[in-house]
Amino acid sequence: MKRILLTTTALAGMFSAPVAFANSNAASTLWIAVETADGGTTPAAQDSDLTQTQYEGLFWTQVKSVGSHGEVGSSTNILTYDTWDTDVIQKAKGMTDAGSPEIELARLVSDAGQVALRAAAATNNNYVFKIVRNDAPSGGTPTIIYNRGLVSGPRRPMGRNEDFDLEIFTLALQQKEIIDDAAA
Secondary structure, X not given: OHHHHHHHHHHHHHHOOOOOOOOOOOOOEEEEEEOOOOOOOOEOEOOOOOOHXXXXXXXXXXXXXXXXXXXXXXXXXXXXXXXXXXXXXXXXXXXXXXXXXXXXXXXXXXXXXXXXHHHHHOOOOOEEEEEEOOOOOOXXXXXXXXXXXXXXXXXXXXXXXXXXXXXXXXXXXXXXXXXXXXXX
16 A cells, blocks of 8 residues: 555656646747848848857847748758668768748738848848747747848739738748747
């Protein structure tokens, strides 16, 4: 009986600890770097890799009405080579792709961030972006993900009578993302 009670008490202790939860994308925001501190519409070209400190020193304008943001993060090619004298393929890491997420927006003609995004898409320069997640602990700071790359688009999916007026941009990212994790 003692043994069962001790085991039950130990198990109860395991399950009573606080459980971490997954955050949704709701209330996260997308930002593009701009030339002026007043929330301007002229995107700031950045054709060289940046450090976190350099990203933090830029001026930013929020891109409003983001409905969907594609996958970000690095994907490294795995190279393979097979030889006649082995029965196992040799593998190595190759080049890394920083990603090419699509960003779907509800079209707002006068939104400063969308105007800057359209202007960026009209050039061959690289621009910088940050995603601010809605995951800040009480009194803390949220996760910020920084990226840099080319912008193409917009594409307009059009659709049927009750579909929304959308624009879709693609970011061709050129630098590995920098993540500043949420902190208390």
